[in-house]
Amino acid sequence: MLPRVGRLVNFELAKLFRQKLPYVVLFPIVGAILLVMMRAMDVQGEAVADPRIRNGFEYLGTSCLWALRLVSVFAVVIASLSLSGEASQGTYRMILVRPVTRTDVFISKALVMAIVVLVLFIATAVLSYGLLHAVHGFWRDGSYMSPLNEGRFTLMGEEVIADPNRTKAILAGDFRLAMALSILPLLASGCFGLLISSIFDNTGAAVGLAMFLAIALYGFASVDRKAGKYVFSHSLEYGLSVAKHRAEGYSDRKWEDEEIERAWLVPLVSAVAFLGVAYGIFLKRDILT
Amino acid sequence: MSPVSITPPTASRADVVLRTEGLTKKFGHFTAVDGLNLEVRRGDIYGLLGLNGAGKTTTIRMVVRLIAPTAGKVLAFGEDVRENSLSVLNRIGAMVEIPQFYPYLAGRKNLELLYGLSGGKDRGRVDECLALVGLDDRGGDKVRAYSQGMRQRLGLAQALLTKPELIILDEPTNGLDPQGILDIRNLIRKLNTENGVTFVISSHLLHEIELTCNRVAIVHKGRLRVEDEVKKLLDRSLAVARVKATPMEEAKKVFALRRVEVVGLQDGAFKLRCGPEALPDLAQALHASGCEIWELTPGRATLEDFFMAETGRGGPHAA
Numbered sequence: 001m002l003p004r005v006g007r008l009v010n011f012e013l014a015k016l017f018r019q020k021l022p023y024v025v026l027f028p029i030v031g032a033i034l035l036v037m038m039r040a041m042d043v044q045g046e047a048v049a050d051p052r053i054r055n056g057f058e059y060l061g062t063s064c065l066w067a068l069r070l071v072s073v074f075a076v077v078i079a080s081l082s083l084s085g086e087a088s089q090g091t092y093r094m095i096l097v098r099p100v101t102r103t104d105v106f107i108s109k110a111l112v113m114a115i116v117v118l119v120l121f122i123a124t125a126v127l128s129y130g131l132l133h134a135v136h137g138f139w140r141d142g143s144y145m146s147p148l149n150e151g152r153f154t155l156m157g158e159e160v161i162a163d164p165n166r167t168k169a170i171l172a173g174d175f176r177l178a179m180a181l182s183i184l185p186l187l188a189s190g191c192f193g194l195l196i197s198s199i200f201d202n203t204g205a206a207v208g209l210a211m212f213l214a215i216a217l218y219g220f221a222s223v224d225r226k227a228g229k230y231v232f233s234h235s236l237e238y239g240l241s242v243a244k245h246r247a248e249g250y251s252d253r254k255w256e257d258e259e260i261e262r263a264w265l266v267p268l269v270s271a272v273a274f275l276g277v278a279y280g281i282f283l284k285r286d287i288l289t
Numbered sequence: 290m291s292p293v294s295i296t297p298p299t300a301s302r303a304d305v306v307l308r309t310e311g312l313t314k315k316f317g318h319f320t321a322v323d324g325l326n327l328e329v330r331r332g333d334i335y336g337l338l339g340l341n342g343a344g345k346t347t348t349i350r351m352v353v354r355l356i357a358p359t360a361g362k363v364l365a366f367g368e369d370v371r372e373n374s375l376s377v378l379n380r381i382g383a384m385v386e387i388p389q390f391y392p393y394l395a396g397r398k399n400l401e402l403l404y405g406l407s408g409g410k411d412r413g414r415v416d417e418c419l420a421l422v423g424l425d426d427r428g429g430d431k432v433r434a435y436s437q438g439m440r441q442r443l444g445l446a447q448a449l450l451t452k453p454e455l456i457i458l459d460e461p462t463n464g465l466d467p468q469g470i471l472d473i474r475n476l477i478r479k480l481n482t483e484n485g486v487t488f489v490i491s492s493h494l495l496h497e498i499e500l501t502c503n504r505v506a507i508v509h510k511g512r513l514r515v516e517d518e519v520k521k522l523l524d525r526s527l528a529v530a531r532v533k534a535t536p537m538e539e540a541k542k543v544f545a546l547r548r549v550e551v552v553g554l555q556d557g558a559f560k561l562r563c564g565p566e567a568l569p570d571l572a573q574a575l576h577a578s579g580c581e582i583w584e585l586t587p588g589r590a591t592l593e594d595f596f597m598a599e600t601g602r603g604g605p606h607a608a
Contacts, residue, residue: 015402089389091391093388094389096353096355098406098407099375284357288355
């Protein structure tokens with residue numbers, strides 16, 4: 001099975017690399033969001049003459065949260081095109097008549113989706129960090145941000161307030177945990193897209209419904225915060241918002257073990273369930289297009 | 290109505306490349322394919338004939354396991370296609386309906402990817418196949434710029450990639466110009482005679498099937514009506530004559546009285562199933578009954594005549 005899946009992954013990636021447009025569009029959008037968020041925070045700091053110097057982790061948390069929200073929508077869209085795209089184009093007729101099984105095809109589609117999501121995640125993190133330095137870098141005087149290479153995370157006005165709980169190492173650890181917690185919800189978003197994709201032969205219907213449901217679930221999780229914790233995309237919000245609040249220093253928000261556990265468990269279970277149902281549908285369906 | 294059984298005795302197991310046994314597909318209450326038993330032998334160019342909606346494409350889709358049969362099974366090279374799909378599909382090339390490719394990739398790149406998917410490593414094979422179908426000079430163009438005929442050729446090329454023993458082509462000449470049709474026909478014959486490749490060709494182009502295939506199955510409303518060698522079908526039962534006589538009602542009575550079967554009506558002339566030796570007597574009988582004879586032409590029937598008779602156009606087995 002492995003050689004066949006390997007060939008299929010290679011096949012999928014070769015197709016993907018030649019479809020440059022989505023990525024050509026996505027990265028400037030992500031970059032623009034990061035820039036706008038960083039700048040907005042900076043301007044806000046100037047406008048209110050905030051004596052508190054903002055630190056890089058605060059910027060990073062906010063900008064990454066917005067960028068990853070976009071990536072999660074993109075993951076849903078890309079994944080919802082995955083199976084339905086072959087069906088609507090009629091290209092299954094070229095793939096499935098070859099010595100590969102449907103299981104091989106499904107695994108390769110899921111793997112490629114995961115690869116794309118992870119690449120986008122890493123790219124977002126790198127881009128975010130890079131832009132942070134470019135815009136509010138070490139060299140820039142007059143920024144309201146405390147550069148990342150300085151340990152002045154507790155600087156208030158001209159005074160450095162001693163706070164052993166908010167050292168650079170601790171905030172960096174917060175940020176790493178938040179980013180790690182963001183991976184599973186992104187993958188779950190992709191699996192959700194695959195599930196919708198396995199149902200439809202029409203890409204428009206698949207993308208439309210997948211986006212609608214993903215946004216509806218996101219809205220539901222924002223409105224009903226208690227039940228929203230069980231929505232797969234929630235932990236994307238949870239990790240980065242905790243990290244950001246802790247970096248700000250205003251809030252006494254803390255990491256809670258139960259929440260952390262839920263933050264990886266809910267998207268993991270959701271992803272497995274989405275994949276299982278999508279696989280079942282894909283295995284049983286007649287290819288009529 | 291029972292299927293016509295003029296199929297010769299079953300070939301030995303080793304000779305049979307593809308066999309369907311009681312193959313059935315239902316979509317809800319609609320039965321698209323109903324207990325189909327086909328047998329394709331090694332070296333055949335086997336035509337699968339039927340009207341639109343007869344179940345040809347559904348049958349092919351079941352053979353290459355794009356859809357699952359409701360009942361029955363498909364055996365290729367003696368193995369069940371669903372149970373041993375990998376080993377079976379290694380030996381089959383297929384083009385199902387109008388071939389679809391990735392439009393943003395070049396024709397050559399599409400073939401390279403599909404060849405790689407089948408585990409192919411011979412780098413020259415893709416160019417070989419492009420040359421075989423006459424696309425060697427357009428392989429670098431994106432598929433979105435291809436005409437339907439070029440896509441059809443590319444579809445045929447992808448079916449040839451792995452040098453399969455059995456090639457299944459669904460309407461292979463769709464969208465091709467006359468030269469293209471001739472090229473494809475010659476290619477099929479060449480591969481069949483020189484390389485021993487077995488072909489299954491589904492089509493409703495009767496003339497094309499008659500010219501290309503050695504064996505044929507006629508499928509109507511999902512059921513097998515006839516399966517035999519084309520030559521035998523034509524020799525056995527297709528002596529026809531064209532008779533134009535008036536009044537037509539009177540002429541019909543004469544035909545019925547003399548048990549001459551009316552196969553069809555064309556331009557006011559009857560097409561009769563009878564050999565040239567019967568025509569003098571028939572002319573006398575028509576004359577005796579007061580009919581005026583305007584035309585009386587003996588002729589050799591075509592597969593079209595047989596097909597029309599078998600698919601409910603006045604034949605003895607029509608519904």
